[in-house]
Amino acid sequence: MSARNHGLRGWVLQRLTALYLALFLLYLLVHLSVSAPATVAEWRAWVGDPLVNGAWAVFFAALLMHAWVGVRDVILDYVRPAGLRLIVLFALGLYLLALGYWALVVLLAVAP
């Protein structure tokens, strides 16, 4: 997408990721209250399931994209000097990427 639909892209992304986050959290809530893994081995087996593992990966991706759009909006509103804004946005991006990498490492560790 071009820079032209920058506003729309962020807005749509925020809504779509919010939808997934809500559905996945609902699933998580139901699953953990109905059949919570009792031991570490059970927990690993559950997250190790390819479907669950994939759903977690999408969850983290959605969470980080959602956070990027949301916090970027706050920064656009409150951090006015262009240079400072660029630095803050860059730091935010780096931080979110690091979190994503961390989540990936954890998920791959238990992947089938």
Added chain:
Amino acid sequence: MQRSRARVCAGRGEWKGSVSDLVGKLPGERKMRFSIYRYDPDADRAPRMQSYELEAVEPGMMLLDALLRLKARDETLSFRRSCGEGVCGSDGMNINGRNGLACITPLAGLKEPVVLRPLPGLPVIRDLVVDMSRFYRHYRAVRPYLINRDPEPEVERRQSPRERERLDGLYECILCACCTTGCPSFWWNPDRFLGPAALLQAYRFIADSRDQATEERLDALEGPYRLFRCRNIMNCVEFCPKGLNPTRAIGHIRELMVKRSI
């Protein structure tokens, strides 16, 4: 302003009240206190709040009536007004923290002292008069007129009653700026976010069956600032003295943008 302080029945009767206390208790006639923002950039170093008291407030009086009476007494008090019945949109101001038109705000429902300030987010020219240039610039930016490239018809460009109905709730805007100056997104980005009033007008022409520039209009609203600073705070809906809903109009514009991008 001088308050009547003539003591009556002072002495053995031991009544320590004043005439004005007595007047205040007569039915249908009461006093009201006001605290009004005063600022003259040429003379004052900083704005100040000035207290006023108005006697003989009659039932059914509007805030504008009170302001006119106060101005008759203190002619330096400045505010805009014209039609006096909520049609011209000149006397938008911040009344006890809420934006509204003085001429259609009944005094009866206002908490005292009635705190009057200029519309927030715009430069003050004097007292309650703000500089609306930025507001009008955003209004002009949405090209608030029909764009139709067909040859001009012999008669008017016709609409079905249904097509005309789609403009209801959009065309009634009187550009009083109560919505835009009450919008936090406008306060943060007054130079780049168009604000609810201009966006409502943008949708008024997008929704018009006779307009042929929908694509260009949607293009012009793209980018992170012009429309997408709207966070659905909905102060605009809360403040609009005509009961319009800019948030819904902005939602319709987003919907159209999503539809055409799919």
